[in-house]
Amino acid sequence: MLKTSLLRLSESPTAKKVITRAPISRSFAMRFVAGDTLDDALRAARALNDADLSVSLDFLGESVKSREEATEAADMAVRIIEAIVRDGLNANLSIKPTQLGLDIDEAFCRQNIERVLGRARELGDGQGEIFVRLDMESSAYTERTVALVEQLWADGYQNVGTVLQSMLRRTGDDLERMLALGARVRLVKGAYQEPDSVAFPDKADTDRAYVEQMKRLLESGTYAAIATHDDAIIDAARRFVWERGIAKEGFEFQMLYGVRRDLQTRLREEGYNVRVYVPFGDSWYPYLMRRLAERPANVIFMAGSIAREAKADGIKKPAMAVGAGLLAGIVATVMLRRRK
Numbered sequence: 001m002l003k004t005s006l007l008r009l010s011e012s013p014t015a016k017k018v019i020t021r022a023p024i025s026r027s028f029a030m031r032f033v034a035g036d037t038l039d040d041a042l043r044a045a046r047a048l049n050d051a052d053l054s055v056s057l058d059f060l061g062e063s064v065k066s067r068e069e070a071t072e073a074a075d076m077a078v079r080i081i082e083a084i085v086r087d088g089l090n091a092n093l094s095i096k097p098t099q100l101g102l103d104i105d106e107a108f109c110r111q112n113i114e115r116v117l118g119r120a121r122e123l124g125d126g127q128g129e130i131f132v133r134l135d136m137e138s139s140a141y142t143e144r145t146v147a148l149v150e151q152l153w154a155d156g157y158q159n160v161g162t163v164l165q166s167m168l169r170r171t172g173d174d175l176e177r178m179l180a181l182g183a184r185v186r187l188v189k190g191a192y193q194e195p196d197s198v199a200f201p202d203k204a205d206t207d208r209a210y211v212e213q214m215k216r217l218l219e220s221g222t223y224a225a226i227a228t229h230d231d232a233i234i235d236a237a238r239r240f241v242w243e244r245g246i247a248k249e250g251f252e253f254q255m256l257y258g259v260r261r262d263l264q265t266r267l268r269e270e271g272y273n274v275r276v277y278v279p280f281g282d283s284w285y286p287y288l289m290r291r292l293a294e295r296p297a298n299v300i301f302m303a304g305s306i307a308r309e310a311k312a313d314g315i316k317k318p319a320m321a322v323g324a325g326l327l328a329g330i331v332a333t334v335m336l337r338r339r340k
C-alpha cells in the first residue's frame with residue numbers, strides 16, 4: 001500500500017512540485033544522490049575508489065520528451081566517460097533508455113546510445129572498453145530494452161549490458177536471451193509499480209525468483225552483477241559461489257549510494273568485488289520516491305523531518321506544509337490499515 005502510493009506519487013507532477021520544494025526533501029535526497037554536478041559525482045567516485053569500491057555513474061533523468069533534452073543527456077554520458085578516463089577512475093556508466101529518447105523515437109534513441117557506446121569503446125584503456133549498462137525501467141520498456149541490447153550486440157557493440165528485474169514473470173526468459181549473447185546482466189528485484197499480470201504481487205515469490213536467477217547467472221560464466229542489499233540473498237550468493245567453486249573475480253555485488261554502507265565495506269573486506277551505483281544531477285525526484293518506496297522507515301523519517309521543519313517555520317511556507325501533510329497522510333493511512 002505504502003509502496004504503491006509512493007510509486008504513484010513518483011509519476012505525479014503535482015506531488016513532484018510540492019515535495020521538491022520542501023528543503024528537507026532535497027537534503028534527504030542527498031543521502032542517495034552524490035550532488036547536482038558531474039564534479040560532485042567524480043568526487044564521490046574518487047572517495048569510493050579510495051575505499052576500494054568501484055562505481056557506476058548515473059546522470060539522473062528519465063521519461064525525456066524532447067529531442068534536445070535527450071541529445072543533452074547523451075552529451076553528458078559522453079562527458080562522464082571522458083571524465084572517468086581522464087581521472088583514472090574505476091568506474092563505468094549506467095544510462096536510462098527513456099532519458100536518451102526511447103519515448104520519442106526508437107531509432108533516435110539507438111543513435112544516441114551508439115554515440116555513447118562508440119566513445120566508450122574508443123576511450124577504453126588497454127584492459128578493454130568502458131562498460132555501459134542500460135538501466136531497466138518499468139515493464140512498458142522491458143521488451144524494447146532487451147531487444148535493443150540484442151541489436152547493439154549484433155552491430156558489434158559488446159560493451160553494453162542491461163538489468164533484469166526478478167519481480168517480472170518474464171525475467172527467466174530474458175535472462176536466457178542475455179546469456180545467449182554473453183551480455184552482462186545486473187540482477188535486481190525491481191523498483192517499479194507493476195500489475196499482477198506481469199509481476200509477482202508477493203515479495204516472497206520475487207525473492208525466490210531472484211535466488212534462482214542469481215544461481216543461473218553466476219553459473220553462466222558471464223560477469224554477473226548481484227545488485228541487492230538483502231542480507232539473506234547475499235548470504236545465499238556467498239554460499240553458492242563457495243559450494244560451486246566460482247571465483248570471487250567472476251562477479252560483483254552492487255549497491256546503491258547511501259544504502260548499507262556497512263555491508264558494502266564488509267563485503268569488500270571479505271574480498272568480493274563491490275560496485276556502488278552513484279546517481280547525480282538535479283532530476284532526483286522519481287529516484288528519491290523509489291528509494292522511499294523500498295523502505296517505509298525512510299518515509300517516516302522524512303515525513304517527521306518535514307513536519308518539524310514546517311512547525312519551526314510556523315508553517316509559513318505552504319509548499320513545505322503540504323509536503324509534510326502529504327507524506328504524513330500516507331504514513332498515517334498505512335499505519336491505520338496495518339492496525340486493521
Ligand SMILES: Cc1cc2nc3c(=O)[nH]c(=O)nc-3n(C[C@H](O)[C@H](O)[C@H](O)COP(=O)(O)OP(=O)(O)OC[C@H]3O[C@@H](n4cnc5c(N)ncnc54)[C@H](O)[C@@H]3O)c2cc1C
Binds near residue numbers: 135188255260291
Ligand atoms: C546497483 C543497483 C542498481 C539498480 N538498478 C535498478 C534498475 O535498473 N531498475 C530497477 O527496477 N531497479 C533497480 N535497482 C533497485 C532494485 O530493483 C530494488 O528496488 C532495490 O535494490 C531494493 O531491493 P533489495 O534487493 O535491496 O531488497 P529489499 O528486500 O527491498 O531490501 C533489503 C534490505 O535492504 C535495505 N534497503 C533496501 N532499499 C533501501 C533503501 N532505499 N533505503 C535504505 N535501505 C534499503 C533494507 O535494510 C532492507 O531491509 C537497483 C538496485 C541496485 C542496488
